[in-house]
Amino acid sequence: MTYECIRKRIEGKVGIITFDRPRVLNAFNQMLIHETSDALQNLVADPHVSAIVLHGAGRAFSAGFDLKESAQRKIEGTDAWRRLLMEDFEFIIQFWDCPKPTIAAVHGYCLAGAFELALACDITVAAEGTRFGEPEVRFGSGIVAMLLPWMTTPKIAKELLLTGVDSVDASRALDMGIVNHVVQSGQEFEKAMAIAGDLVAAAPLSVQLTKQAINRSYEVMGMRQALLASLDTDLIIESAMGPERVEFNRIREEHGLKAAIAWRDTRFGAATKP
Numbered sequence: 001m002t003y004e005c006i007r008k009r010i011e012g013k014v015g016i017i018t019f020d021r022p023r024v025l026n027a028f029n030q031m032l033i034h035e036t037s038d039a040l041q042n043l044v045a046d047p048h049v050s051a052i053v054l055h056g057a058g059r060a061f062s063a064g065f066d067l068k069e070s071a072q073r074k075i076e077g078t079d080a081w082r083r084l085l086m087e088d089f090e091f092i093i094q095f096w097d098c099p100k101p102t103i104a105a106v107h108g109y110c111l112a113g114a115f116e117l118a119l120a121c122d123i124t125v126a127a128e129g130t131r132f133g134e135p136e137v138r139f140g141s142g143i144v145a146m147l148l149p150w151m152t153t154p155k156i157a158k159e160l161l162l163t164g165v166d167s168v169d170a171s172r173a174l175d176m177g178i179v180n181h182v183v184q185s186g187q188e189f190e191k192a193m194a195i196a197g198d199l200v201a202a203a204p205l206s207v208q209l210t211k212q213a214i215n216r217s218y219e220v221m222g223m224r225q226a227l228l229a230s231l232d233t234d235l236i237i238e239s240a241m242g243p244e245r246v247e248f249n250r251i252r253e254e255h256g257l258k259a260a261i262a263w264r265d266t267r268f269g270a271a272t273k274p
Contacts, residue, residue, distance in 0.1 A: 022058025
């Protein structure tokens with residue numbers, strides 16, 4: 001398959017997927033989602049690949065799902081929203097379910113759906129200066145894959161998700177336990193590849209079964225059911241189209257996405273900018 005929104009290559013036993021829409025901060029549009037899923041499936045099926053690294057081209061890992069494309073699709077009705085949200089959910093959770101270990105090397109921005117994707121990966125390496133967060137509640141949207149409460153404390157998860165703050169820096173993300181390492185800017189991919197080197201040097205069957213056992217511990221605690229319940233909540237939020245979402249969409253359509261984001265941000269104070 002020829003890819004337009006991503007790049008895929010293999011170095012030794014490490015498969016590498018690069019998000020390649022730098023002009024829009026690697027926002028996840030439908031093509032990128034489909035291409036990434038295809039590349040991941042191919043790397044999982046390749047017996048010579050033992051670990052998978054994700055990173056983004058240009059100034060960011062990713063700003064999350066493509067809001068402009070979403071607006072252009074003009075999704076209406078519960079059934080249409082359910083299909084879209086389930087597709088987005090499966091795009092994210094496939095990295096958690098992947099039988100081979102996955103590493104996210106993030107820099108610049110790692111927001112919203114991209115933040116959830118980085119959480120779904122087994123290991124995350126962040127460059128200094130990376131900004132994390134989930135701003136969905138700030139414009140009347142919801143969380144597709146609510147992994148954060150499973151990765152950190154309830155108080156931290158509530159602060160981030162209920163305020164929608166999207167300026168959490170890499171050092172605080174490390175303190176929260178949602179990234180494994182913080183390195184100098186430009187060194188995140190090199191660090192991720194070094195970790196991948198250790199992963200592929202280990203016995204592949206042992207690595208895969210150990211990851212499966214760790215994941216099963218969370219399944220026993222009810223993580224999957226909780227995530228699907230949260231997805232049902234997101235369906236209610238998205239299909240309801242509250243007044244904040246309507247106004248955000250109006251400004252975006254009339255004045256552009258930057259103006260809509262500026263309107264969103266002016267409504268919040270410095271207290272939610274850790």
